[in-house]
Amino acid sequence: MDRPETSTEAAHALLLQDVAKSFDGTNAVRGIDLAIRPGEFYGLLGANGAGKTTTLRMTVGLLKPDRGAIQIFGIDALQDPAAAKQKLAWLPDEPLLYEQLTPLEYLEFVAGLWRIDAKEAADRASTLLDRLDLWSQRDTRCAALSRGMKQKVSLAGALVHDPRLLILDEPLTGLDPAIQRQVKDLLLARTDAGCTIILATHILDVAERLVNRVGIMRDGALVAQGTLAELRIQTGRKDATLEDIFLALAISQSAAVA
Structure with a gap:
């Protein structure tokens, strides 16, 4: 979890x-x-109903906030949503x-929506x-793919325009360990190349x-944040796992409030 950051950008x-x-x-x-x-590779954690998905949906423009400001790489996402969305996936x-398309057709179609040159789209x-071990299924209709394969095609579609900010809501749920590993390796490669990733997940060992x-x-609020080392200091649990910290902050206190 405490991997060194790779970007020196100020914004x-x-x-x-x-x-x-x-x-x-x-x-x-x-x-x-x-x-x-x-x-940065940032993990957003919380129990069901904590507000994670609502927060992310406002960030990407699927929900309008009642109040507040959202900036994506310095762009006001509420005043100029089209420009902000160019930066993210x-x-x-x-x-x-589109289940009647093949994975290759789907990716080329999505790339076309982003106005990527046809040859560049095919290459990407x-x-x-x-990279996602889908080449042998490139001409199979998406309707015939397993859930794990569909999830990988969907991830590839999110990455085909090379976004600077990638927002993922439970991307590993229901995937077998081999497919999870492929997805995790690809995500780490993206952050190493400078992409910013926000990951909402219930799989705490993966997040760690x-x-x-x-x-x-x-309960709709951000109650703690930091590296694992910083969260251990905040909670006074020097040897705690992320699961220990999560249960203390997100579950136990919610139960106490209820």
């Missing part, structure tokens, strides 16, 4: 200031402040594909399919091995 990759959202009078996100540096927990698609820094949400 924030993502900056949230007092971002809030409620549904039918219930606060889902309560004025969250969050600053993520370029090249969003991968939800369920793969969303081939590289991603090869992958991310530079963690934020823990509870």
Whole structure:
């Protein structure tokens, strides 16, 4: 988790200031402040209903916040959403594909939406399919692929335009260990190349091995963040695992409040 950071850029990759959202009078996100540096691999953790997905959906423009400011690499995402979206990619927990297309056709189609030159699109698609061990399925319709393969194709679609900020909501859920390993290796390679990644996950041992820094949400608020070493100091648990810290901050206190 405490891998060295790879970027020296000054601007924030993502900056949230007092971002809030409620549904039918219930606060889902309560004025969250969050600053993520370029090249950082950031883990966003929390129990179901903590506000993680709502926060991420506001970040990528799928939900409008009730108040607050969102900047992506210095771009005001609320005032200029088209420019902000050029910098990012969003991968939800369920793969969303055109199932009558093959993986190769799908990636070339997505690249075309980003106005990538056809030859460059084909090259990028081939590289991603090869890296994710999907080349042998390149001409198989997506409808016939397993869930794990669909998730990998969806990830490749998110990466084909080479985003500077990649936001992932539970990308490893339901994947077998071999496929998880392929996805993790690709994500680490992307951060090594300077991409910023935000990962929301319930798989805490994966987060502990992958991310530079963690934020823990509870009841719509960010209750703690830092490296594993910093979180151990904050909680006074010098030998704690990330799971120990998460259970103390995100679960036990929620139960106590309830």
